[in-house]
Amino acid sequence: MTTWHVLALTWTWEPSVVAGCTALAGAYLGFSGRPLGWGRTLSFMTGVAILLLALDSPLDGLGDRYLFSAHMAQHMLLVLIVPPLLILGIRPAWVRAALAVPGVRPLEHVLRRPAVAWLIGIGTLCTWHVPALYNRALANALVHLAQHLSFLVASTIFWWPVCAPLAELRMPALGAILYLFAASLASSGLGIALTFARPGLYPAYLHPNDVLGVLPVIRGGWSLTPAVDEQVGGLLMWVPGGLVYLCAILATLGRWYREEDEHEMRAGDATPSGQEARPYVTPMA
Amino acid sequence: MSELSLPRDIPQPAETHGTGLFAWIASLDHKQIGIMYLIATLVFFLAGGVQALLMRTQLIRPENSFIGPGTFDELFTMHGTTMIFLVVMPMLIGFATYLVPLQVGARDIAFPRMNAMSFWFLVFGGLLLYYSYVAGGAPDAGWFSYAPLSERPFSMTTGVDYWALGLLSTGIGTITAGINLMVTILALRAPGMTLTRLPLFTWMVLVNSVLILLALPVLNASLVELLIDRLLNAHVFAPQGGGSAVLWQHYFWAFGHPEVYIMVLPAFGIISEIIPVFSSKPIYGYEFVAASTAAIAFLSLVVWAHHMFAVGLGFASDLFFAITSMLIAVPTGIKVLNWTATLWRGSLRLTTAMLFCLAFLAMFTIGGISGVSFTAVPVDWQVEDTYYVVAHMHYVLFGGSAFALFAGFYYWFPKMTGRLMDETLGKWHFWLAFVGFNMTFMIQHVLGLMGMPRRVYTYPNLPDWGTFNYISTIGSYILALSVLVFIWNMLRSLRHGAEAGDNPWGAWSLEWATASPPPEHNFDRVPPIWGRRPLWDLAHPAASGRPSWWRELAQRVRRPAMPPAQMGMLLFIGSEATFFVVLIISYAYYHLNPSPGPTASQVLHPAAAGLNTAFLIASSVTLWWGMRQQRRGRRGSFIGWLAATIVLGALFLFGQGREWLGLLTSNVTVARDLFGATFFTLTGFHGLHVFLGLLLLVMLFVLALLGQFRGRTSVGVESVSLYWHFVDAVWIVLYTLIYVWAFVK
Structure with missing residues (x-):
């Protein structure tokens, strides 16, 4: 058996996931007016594609049984990549319509508060890594489903104040940078803890039930012993995870540059100090 | 000018x-x-x-x-x-x-x-x-x-x-x-x-x-x-x-x-x-x-x-x-x-x-x-x-x-x-x-x-x-x-x-x-x-x-989002938080990799420390309430609540001192094992911060008695209170880390 066999065997093609993703993409195209905004559509479709990839590719098949690191990669996609892409794809008009529905606006207002959104996002991430809960998810498909769904929902709440489609729903840029930076510290901290934790934090990965017969390739061909696997999982969260936050911070910095210039160059929004304006004589003249 | x-x-x-x-x-x-x-x-x-x-x-x-x-x-x-x-x-x-x-x-x-x-x-x-x-x-x-x-x-x-x-x-x-x-x-x-x-x-x-x-x-x-x-x-x-x-x-x-x-x-x-x-x-x-x-x-x-x-x-x-x-x-x-x-x-x-x-x-x-x-x-x-x-x-x-x-x-x-x-x-x-x-x-x-x-x-x-x-x-x-x-x-x-x-x-x-x-x-x-x-x-x-x-x-006035003193205090608190994170990591590391010698669950008493925790949390509440009184212009009440905060903070330090004394007399020391080393470092530095916060509060109290802080708000009071709340928040983390973690399995 080769690596390619393993990768081919471990696609799960869960019907519910395929159907769900197709429905999501179809609904998006159906509800979008014409012309399609390419940027938004591309972002949303990429988000759906990565969602499908995360839930049906070998990341899922291997992560379910064999590899903590594959499971971590899957979670990183669900937490850090899919939600922002989907949010960036949403049309502003839809958000306005949704906010007009009674009850939605107050709820959105509460969830958008930085402390609330941050605690929900990072709290969910940390809670599921408590060994008892994580092991339960590996043993029970329903708990596992709840884990993935809660990651998606909590991370959507987390990313909403950073990249919501309406400017007035987003946090001020400096605040957003601190928000993302604090999140990267927390998530990197968790990654560091997992990297240096004792092997066997999640015992199911120590001796997987090798129903597909791929274990020899994983242990032999890829040299992923349980200890290395757990270390790679922690490192994935620590380093590439941190880099995703860095990209978001840089994008926010770019937004800030545009906004602050626009703001400062508007006339008449400052408090006059009550003095006469005097032209300043340039020292270069 | x-x-x-x-x-x-x-x-x-x-x-x-x-x-x-x-x-x-x-x-x-x-x-x-x-x-x-x-x-x-x-x-x-x-x-x-x-x-x-x-x-x-x-x-x-x-x-x-x-x-x-x-x-x-x-x-x-x-x-x-x-x-x-x-x-x-x-x-x-x-x-x-x-x-x-x-x-x-x-x-x-x-x-x-x-x-x-x-x-x-x-x-x-x-x-x-x-x-x-x-x-x-x-x-x-x-x-x-x-x-x-x-x-x-x-x-x-x-x-x-x-x-x-x-x-x-x-x-x-x-x-x-x-x-x-x-x-x-x-x-x-x-x-x-x-x-x-x-x-x-x-x-x-x-x-x-x-x-x-x-x-x-x-x-x-x-x-x-x-x-x-x-x-x-x-x-x-x-x-x-x-x-x-x-x-x-x-x-x-x-x-x-x-x-x-x-x-x-x-x-x-x-x-x-x-x-x-x-x-x-x-x-x-x-x-x-x-x-x-x-x-x-x-x-x-x-x-x-x-x-x-x-x-x-x-x-x-x-x-x-x-x-x-x-x-x-x-x-x-x-x-x-x-x-x-x-x-x-x-x-x-x-x-x-x-x-x-x-x-x-x-x-x-x-x-x-x-x-x-x-x-x-x-x-x-x-x-x-x-x-x-x-x-x-x-x-x-x-x-x-x-x-x-x-x-x-x-x-x-x-x-x-x-x-x-x-x-x-x-x-x-x-x-x-x-x-x-x-x-x-x-x-x-x-x-x-x-x-x-x-x-x-x-x-x-x-x-x-x-x-x-x-x-x-x-x-x-x-x-x-x-x-x-x-x-x-x-x-x-x-x-x-x-x-x-x-x-x-x-x-x-x-x-x-x-x-x-x-x-x-x-x-x-x-x-x-x-x-x-x-x-x-x-x-x-x-x-x-x-x-x-x-x-x-040339006539514009830039109004910073918050007074410089408060901003400075927040940044200082940020650096202090980083300082404590390192001490906390040391404690957690040796809690997970214990050395021979007494550990937290053998020598600590979560109930007594819990009472202490209550004192400190209460002191945050009294301070918050006192500042609310100040904003409403009730100076006497403000000074009274400030005094209550100082008493509660002192009670915390007293409780901490008792706990330390008990541990030291039963030969749990910095030199004994790694639990002792990291425990005393962590709680000691926190205690030092409480002590400094207490000194600041006493200064505020004396200044208030001498007639300062007549306004509705004061940058000094706000900054000290930020510091005090921070010290309390650190303790809540420490209590969870040291006492709750040791006894919940």
């Missing part, structure tokens, strides 16, 4: 007393303090230089006996420590202290007294470090003092103690300087000076201050633990008592790698100011230079383990850290590209300052490339601890930071003194430094690849080793000569230099809008700002896109 266009609520310069030398020592003026920083660091620079020359003289030929191994160990430890902590970092802070308020158009730095404190902490730390020579021997465990070598059994003299105390002192000074600069930049900018229009030097100082607040507390916390190991016989980093020496390396490099960027980002800023002026062009790609700075700062926090490839972290860790470390080359490359593109088709003026900038570009690129070569793990294993590393870091820190600092001296000396430095002597300085530097260090790359180990006092007579070392030593003498020319140039130009005038270089940032040297209040009036090059914009209104309402700009 009535014609000043700066609003009244911007702090006026602090008063200065006395004359002559005393006026300097007691000075609160950021310009005088900035100059004192530069003088003090130049003195340390000479000391560090002499140490380097002594080492190079010992290495001039094989098996030389000029200096013995013990002295050599002391010399390279003192040279590294001096140059990093007492020269490059504080010299850059000195420039920032002088320039940042001027560049943002402020009257003074945000906290003038704290500014003086930062400086004197630096001097005090430097003196403590050098006192070690008198006290029985200088430190000799390297500038990073790796455990277990730095532990008591292997370093018996007091050298390492003075090293740790000295760095602790300079570290505190650096943190307060970082807070001061950050608040100045965020809160005291002139109207129109948006963050996106900051001069790049100031922008990089801002990013740098963030790094300082995140990195220096890590060093301080690890120094504290090292001192507790050495003085109180704990074993946090001592393997013979169950401690982890690798933990010290993690801590040290978690500080040490950001430190590399703390020493180079403001240097980037100096370069970014000087190159455009002498190329007569705006900087190419301002946004990219600014954003790549933020990227470098962020990346620098996650790559420290590349200093530890030889430790044996495991294949996976090495791989990830190799990749992130390579990534840093991308934003750094962007910067080099931008500086070079700024030169492209500019009309260049090759002043001494500009020559040093051009040399910086080449030297720093060489240092950067040899730096990237370490990210290939096998290469790193091969050249670790050889002269290749010595060559690399000197290309970054001397060819990079020091050349940028020289450029800064030539560029800003006229602003500070009113006189230009001599260009002929300057050219001599430059060429001697350039030739001497490359002669000293280029050849060390080769020596390193040939396998010559660093930190060894001599070497065997192998083919070419003697010749190459001879060349290197001669180069170092030339470099030393260049520094003498530089010092002579400064002293001579102070008296005989040509009059500089306000703006000798035709530069365009705000410091050139005022006199040279600037008056004590910096500006009579700050020019209106509508672009990134205020003085150029004024001279070219049409080309710079002057808005039609530009006169209104």
